[in-house]
Amino acid sequence: MGDVNLTEHELRHADGDFRVVVLGRGSDMHGNQPCAAVFGEPGNGCLVRIHSRCVYGEIFESVDCDCRDQLRQSMAMMRKVGSGVLIYLDQEGRGAGLLAKALGYQLTQREGLDTFSSYRVLGLPEDSRSYEDAVAILRNLGLRRVRLLTNNPAKVAALSTADFQVEQQPFLVRGQSAEARRYLAAKARFGHTISIAELEADAARDRWRWLHKLLRRTWRKPAQETPERAPARVVELPVPTVNPVEQSVTSAQPTDLVS
Numbered sequence: 345m346g347d348v349n350l351t352e353h354e355l356r357h358a359d360g361d362f363r364v365v366v367l368g369r370g371s372d373m374h375g376n377q378p379c380a381a382v383f384g385e386p387g388n389g390c391l392v393r394i395h396s397r398c399v400y401g402e403i404f405e406s407v408d409c410d411c412r413d414q415l416r417q418s419m420a421m422m423r424k425v426g427s428g429v430l431i432y433l434d435q436e437g438r439g440a441g442l443l444a445k446a447l448g449y450q451l452t453q454r455e456g457l458d459t460f461s462s463y464r465v466l467g468l469p470e471d472s473r474s475y476e477d478a479v480a481i482l483r484n485l486g487l488r489r490v491r492l493l494t495n496n497p498a499k500v501a502a503l504s505t506a507d508f509q510v511e512q513q514p515f516l517v518r519g520q521s522a523e524a525r526r527y528l529a530a531k532a533r534f535g536h537t538i539s540i541a542e543l544e545a546d547a548a549r550d551r552w553r554w555l556h557k558l559l560r561r562t563w564r565k566p567a568q569e570t571p572e573r574a575p576a577r578v579v580e581l582p583v584p585t586v587n588p589v590e591q592s593v594t595s596a597q598p599t600d601l602v603s
């Protein structure tokens with residue numbers, strides 16, 4: 345595994361500062377090393393989130409997945425309770441990388457395959473992530489017992505296997521779009537702690553909101569007619585007769601008036 349160390353510094357944030365730790369393995373200065381935002385003084389039993397990178401959700405603000413929501417919820421919860429560790433791993437597309445994820449998206453959109461089946465078609469493992477870096481960070485912070493924010497049983501298993509005492513705290517996920525609900529339903533079938541019944545309730549709420557909007561638009565009161573405006577008229581004004589003396593004063597240039 346090579347020597348492992350944490351480089352630590354403070355980070356300013358509008359909602360409250362925290363510490364950042366970056367995991368170094370040996371003398372490797374390249375790549376995006378695993379890191380963590382450390383809130384307060386986390387001790388055993390604190391909130392922990394192990395988060396994998398998602399450029400679509402976190403940077404492009406897509407609503408097709410739950411990544412951004414979970415990142416924000418985790419930070420908000422850690423701030424609220426005063427401590428916690430948010431580990432961020434460079435594991436785009438469940439560890440397969442961004443290109444694989446984009447190819448998977450294409451298959452989902454063209455062929456209707458779910459996110460896991462599309463990886464199978466591409467000849468990729470459905471999830472190739474490992475959590476040894478997260479384990480190394482938590483051990484370096486002196487933690488043995490954690491409350492893990494996740495719906496993913498593989499993360500719970502990874503920490504348990506590494507001799508952590510883990511209490512799972514699942515997120516209540518909401519599918520913000522039909523695509524997001526399909527993605528979440530696929531995760532539920534894959535074993536994530538996500539309720540299909542909740543997703544269906546979300547879909548029903550969305551349908552109702554859509555119908556409500558349509559009905560309101562259809563039955564909206566016709567706009568009140570504005571009274572017809574009188575046509576514009578040209579007003580004939582009397583032309584004033586100008587005294588020749590006054591005219592020479594008013595037409596004088598400023599320089600004339602100074603002397």
Ligand SMILES: Nc1nc2c(ncn2[C@@H]2O[C@H](COP(=O)(O)OP(=O)(O)OP(=O)(O)O)[C@@H](O)[C@H]2O)c(=O)[nH]1
Pocket residue numbers: 394395396397398399409411414435436437438439444445448449459493494495496499527531536
């Ligand atoms: N292939 C693919 N990957 C996705 C898609 N949406 C998100 N991802 C990736 O899936 C991973 C989601 O990671 P996490 O946020 O740690 O979530 P998780 O494994 O679902 O488990 P939780 O802890 O419950 O959030 C990231 O690597 C994302 O880049 C998608 O539509 N297709």
